Amino acid sequence: MQQPVYPDRAALDEALHRLAQLPPLVTSWEILALRQLLGEAAEGRRFLLQGGDCAETFDDCTSPLISNRLKVMLQMSLVLVHGLQLPVVRVGRFAGQYAKPRSADTETRDGVTLPSYRGDLVNGPAFDAKTRVPDPLRLVRGHAHSAMTMNFVRALIDGGFADLHHPEYWDLAWVEHSPLQQDYRRMVESIGDSLRFMETLAGRPVSDFQRVDFFTSHEALLLHYEEALTRQVPRQWGWFNLSTHYPWIGMRTAAIDGAHTEYFRGIRNPIAVKVGPSVTPDQLLRLIDVLDPANEPGRLTLIHRMGVAKIEAVLPPLLSAVRSAGRKVLWCCDPMHGNTESLDNGYKTRRFENIRGELDRAFDIHAAVGTRLGGVHLELTGENVTECLGGARSLAEADLARAYKSTVDPRLNYEQALEMAMLIVRKRGA
Numbered sequence: 544m545q546q547p548v549y550p551d552r553a554a555l556d557e558a559l560h561r562l563a564q565l566p567p568l569v570t571s572w573e574i575l576a577l578r579q580l581l582g583e584a585a586e587g588r589r590f591l592l593q594g595g596d597c598a599e600t601f602d603d604c605t606s607p608l609i610s611n612r613l614k615v616m617l618q619m620s621l622v623l624v625h626g627l628q629l630p631v632v633r634v635g636r637f638a639g640q641y642a643k644p645r646s647a648d649t650e651t652r653d654g655v656t657l658p659s660y661r662g663d664l665v666n667g668p669a670f671d672a673k674t675r676v677p678d679p680l681r682l683v684r685g686h687a688h689s690a691m692t693m694n695f696v697r698a699l700i701d702g703g704f705a706d707l708h709h710p711e712y713w714d715l716a717w718v719e720h721s722p723l724q725q726d727y728r729r730m731v732e733s734i735g736d737s738l739r740f741m742e743t744l745a746g747r748p749v750s751d752f753q754r755v756d757f758f759t760s761h762e763a764l765l766l767h768y769e770e771a772l773t774r775q776v777p778r779q780w781g782w783f784n785l786s787t788h789y790p791w792i793g794m795r796t797a798a799i800d801g802a803h804t805e806y807f808r809g810i811r812n813p814i815a816v817k818v819g820p821s822v823t824p825d826q827l828l829r830l831i832d833v834l835d836p837a838n839e840p841g842r843l844t845l846i847h848r849m850g851v852a853k854i855e856a857v858l859p860p861l862l863s864a865v866r867s868a869g870r871k872v873l874w875c876c877d878p879m880h881g882n883t884e885s886l887d888n889g890y891k892t893r894r895f896e897n898i899r900g901e902l903d904r905a906f907d908i909h910a911a912v913g914t915r916l917g918g919v920h921l922e923l924t925g926e927n928v929t930e931c932l933g934g935a936r937s938l939a940e941a942d943l944a945r946a947y948k949s950t951v952d953p954r955l956n957y958e959q960a961l962e963m964a965m966l967i968v969r970k971r972g973a
């Protein structure tokens with residue numbers, strides 16, 4: 544499901560052949576290291592922070608956009624580590640988040656019907672016939688843009704950008720006057736004090752604080768692309784998707800007898816599945832049987848995305864069923880995708896109160912059932928966008944027009960994202 548129809552089969556074959564020759568974006572040992580960390584998160588010894596754009600675009604593959612997104616994630620993870628007293632597993636929705644599921648195959652404007660925009664990996668967003676034709680060369684360009692993104696992120700991290708001694712590297716110019724900044728500053732100062740204390744004790748700088756691990760993830764939607772980057776590697780058994788560390792199956796393609804489930808069954812990466820409100824406990828248990836037959840912690844993450852209105856009714860039976868079956872999954876909450884709404888002025892938005900409300904309830908529901916919420920999945924950006932309503936600056940409907948930049952779903956801006964991290968700490972850190 545959700546696959547584009549390429550008019551030129553020979554051009555597709557040629558692009559896939561090329562893709563299959565190109566070097567991978569990640570390695571099997573990074574993948575297995577992440578799988579280990581996620582296993583520890585499933586056991587309550589780490590917390591997963593997964594975030595980034597709904598859809599990356601080739602045009603947005605720029606230095607400031609990539610580094611600002613990294614800054615927000617680093618700041619959020621600092622808040623989480625400090626407040627939860629747990630190490631955080633940082634996973635970006637980037638370096639491959641270029642394919643989008645759509646509710647309809649076509650879009651009609653003023654009597655003209657064209658194929659829907661399915662993400663930059665498939666076609667372009669502009670509403671003209673030429674741009675909307677699925678172009679196989681975009682598969683190769685998608686790989687190149689993912690590689691450029693990864694290269695920059697890796698260079699920043701390895702070069703000391705994530706050094707805990709220099710949290711000022713992560714400051715974003717536009718947020719100096721944010722009300723949240725004071726809380727954040729106080730926390731950073733107290734961490735700085737602890738760091739100096741420890742290094743005085745040790746009598747040397749502690750090099751472990753100079754870098755962090757950062758992993759990538761995306762919705763593995765376009766099977767042509769994923770398969771071309773699925774490889775066997777020396778001295779390892781089985782198959783790895785080497786386009787990303789941690790692919791997930793979207794809600795629309797998670798059918799037990801679907802092609803995506805069949806593909807995911809055969810790779811050794813840690814994998815995730817989005818679980819929406821229509822899934823029954825029985826269906827979920829069968830899906831877990833297929834995707835994680837050996838019941839290995841770290842293999843399977845279930846990302847529930849129910850919406851604030853439904854979570855209290857639909858989540859508890861799923862959690863109970865998985866718990867009673869003794870299944871060792873990592874539970875993660877996506878409070879974004881069940882809370883999307885379209886306004887009369889045409890904007891697709893989400894209310895901060897609903898996002899926060901779903902996450903807040905998720906923690907309480909897990910505690911009541913006796914399971915553990917081990918992670919959060921957010922759509923966010925380091926830019927000063929106005930896409931979600933509410934938050935620290937109480938964005939209103941009239942503000943949306945000012946800086947609505949997403950081509951698909953509305954993202955949290957920096958302040959809203961940091962506020963979400965502080966909420967998690969209040970809920971779980973206590």
Ligand code: PEP
Nearest residue numbers: 597793794795817848880
């Ligand atoms: C997404 O993560 O952008 C998405 C489409 O989510 P879901 O599959 O949960 O609707």
Ligand code: MN
Nearest residue numbers: 597922951952
């Ligand atoms: Mn989305």
